Amino acid sequence: MLTKIRGMLLSDDIDQQDYKFMKAQCDENILRLEAELKELKNSVSSKLDLTTLVDEALIRLERIT
Numbered sequence: 001m002l003t004k005i006r007g008m009l010l011s012d013d014i015d016q017q018d019y020k021f022m023k024a025q026c027d028e029n030i031l032r033l034e035a036e037l038k039e040l041k042n043s044v045s046s047k048l049d050l051t052t053l054v055d056e057a058l059i060r061l062e063r064i065t
Contacts, residue, residue, distance in 0.1 A: 001026050002023065005019055005022045005026070006019075
């Protein structure tokens, strides 16, 4: 999106004020999405209990032998 609005600015389809406004909106959207991504990563990592996974793997290995 930023590339598109830069192109619009360079081709004089929009003026500098419009560019700044549109860029600010894109930057806000990027920040919001990055925050959501960080929240999702934290959520996934907190749900991933390695101790339980290792215990289950060991139980299954004992059953095989």
